[in-house]
Amino acid sequence: MSDTDGKKPLGLGGARPGQVKQSFSHGRTKSVVVETKRKKVVVPKPSAAGGKPAGSPSLGDPSRRPAGISDAEMERRLKALQAAKAREAEEAAQRVAEEKAREEERERRRAEAEAKEREDREREEALRLKAEEDARKAREAELRAQKKEEVRKAPAKAEAPADPAAAEAAAARAATKGVVATGPRKTDRDRDERAPDRDARNAKGKGDDNARRTGKLSLSEALHGGEGGRQRSLAAMKRKQEKARQKAMGYGQSAEKMVRDVQLPETIVVSELANRMAERAADVVKALMKMGMMVTANQTIDADTAELVIEEFGHKAVRVSDADVEQVIDTVEDKPEDLQTRPPIITIMGHVDHGKTSLLDAIRKANVVSGEAGGITQHIGAYQVTTDSGAVLTFLDTPGHAAFTSMRARGAQVTDIVVLVVAADDAVMPQTIEAINHAKAAKVPMIVAINKCDKYEANPQKVRTDLLQHEVVVEAMSGDVQDVEVSAKTGKGLDELLEAIALQAEVLELKANPNRAAQGAVIEAKLDVGRGPVATVLVQHGTLKQGDIFVVGEKWGKVRALINDRGERVTEAGPSVPVEVLGLNGTPEAGDVLNVVETEAQAREIADYREQTTKDKRAAAGAATTLEQLMAKAKADLNVAELPVVVKADVQGSTEAIVQALEKVGNEEVRVRVIHSGVGAITESDVGLAEASGAPVIGFNVRANAPARAAANQKGVEIRYYSIIYDLVDDIKAAASGLLKNEVREHFIGYAQIKEVFKVSGVGKVAGCIVTEGVARRSAGVRLLRDDVVIHEGTLKTLKRFKDEVKDVISGQECGMAFENYEDIRPGDVIEIFEREEVERTL
């Protein structure tokens, strides 16, 4: 109803298209809807609708009156309606066209705007890029300036003061990444931040700005070209500097690679070796480690090892036998005209009990003491006799092979003639043969003294024929070896023997220069209670005088007094004369060589040097001391014909048994000497003692404690462990006799400490352990140690880690261990884990 009410005023208001519609349809409601539509169409264009259908109100008015309308009227109205419709359609089409045009216009404008926008954007972008470029160049320029300042400052500080503040400022700018707001030197960030503003301005069409910018850009470009060149040269300079630096380093490297002649004495400290090669000590230590030698820079190595190292580093080893200090010793060759005949020096050798001592005594008594009033026979190690024909002979009265060979081994071959004593009642014996070999090895001529010829059962001929077998052909057998039948007891043939010796000496043409600095060999030395250190020296060259300063082995001194073999004080001793020398600073050793030098300082220096060398040698040798090596050494140097050992065992009974067994080992040449024995763990002091004596330590059912193990490793002392006396004695015997079987060597691969002991059903007692050293291995052998004493040896039943059976447990980890067939385990016990390896032994 409200609709109707609403329409009435509409209809009353004037003729409208909605009213026309109403007259066609037969319900009011419809017309209302139509009217609404019309309204809608009209609303958008009130002006157009109001102006154009001027006739419509007239049409509308009659349609409001359904009744009383004629056909003509209807037709007229219809036409009007059609016309109106057509107009309407026309209008609509026009509107559409207009709309379209507007749309097109909008589109065009939008496109235009977009294009413009794009254009602007592009321009902006270009400008931005340009701005950035600008900024970059400015930055580079600034950096260059800064660099230049630095460079200027660095090489010549005198130039820098010109603009120190600027340099500082530059440095500050560099440090703060450029927060300087003003000035042409803008940093990159600064410029980047400012660029968008400028771009925006440019986008608004600030042509001037653009032009300005463009101009600036081209200028920058120009600058770029110029500065780029400078930049390149800067980089080039940098490269050049780097090259130079590398070159310098390169020169250093090539200098290191220079092949050097490395002076190599018999022993050398690692750091000194490095120094002589101009290599780093650490590198040398590394090289040594690679060779299997664990040494520190302060340790001494022998020349052979050092030579390998030198080769490794590509240098050349030059062996020097004697140190420079030794060169003050007079070693000039004598001119033939300075040489004078000297007495021969004779050593008497032969089998034990064949009468060496008796013969020496007989000669001495017969030729020295007799007829000399007050002559007191004094044993100084050698004596001189004068034959009936006037020849002087010097006898060494320390008979036997040991003295002879030890002297030789020490480089003092003093003997000119060997008198081989063979008892006529006995014949050639083992030591006779040895003596023959020694003499032959030393290329010393022999004279055979067939002793005990006074005896009824003496058979000199047998001796001669026996000697044939050993390639000693005596004159009686048409050979060239003199043979004399003697009797020490009766004195028979002694003169003949002396004459034979004199003859042999003549043949040898023994000569020496008495007029030079003396050189001699120590044949005996002792520490005399009243006189201090005393050495009997057999002068070989020159003449030793009272007051002479000398060095002898590792000792030195000044001759305080000289005493001859008759106990008389003499002022000098010439070639082949034996004298006792007083005035030494210590006791030298038999075989040491005495050299007279000019000053005390020289003597002291040489002695000190030798002492150090010996120490180093000992240390170097000690670094590789094994039972085999010791025995090999003992055999090579017959002076050391005994094997010292240190024995530690679990109980007194076994200690005694071992010592007794070991003392039985050996023969006349080689024997075992137990320098120390005891009960309990092997301690550091045992190792120290062993080291000093060059001995191995033998542990019987005992172990070395940790400090002792460390000391042994460091000092190179061998510790051998045994649990069967027979094995121990057998090993020592084998080493002594040189019959070395393949050795079963044990390697300790780990140690574990028992923390707790658990009882596990089905397994028994299980030790809760921590592996303290190395590795615990299921397959390895194990020993249970309590206070470093072996309680049990066997194998493992189980090796567990967190309930899992494992093969290995490494140091620091906990594990469970149980012994096969052994249960007496306690917390605190140590488990030793070892593996066995068979090693072929070599000497």
Ligand code: GDP
């Ligand atoms: P060495 O071991 O070679 O020094 O021999 P010794 O000089 O000690 O002599 C050993 C033994 O043989 C001693 O009992 C001497 O008395 C004896 N003896 C040494 N020479 C002779 C000799 O010419 N005739 C006899 N009948 N006995 C001698």
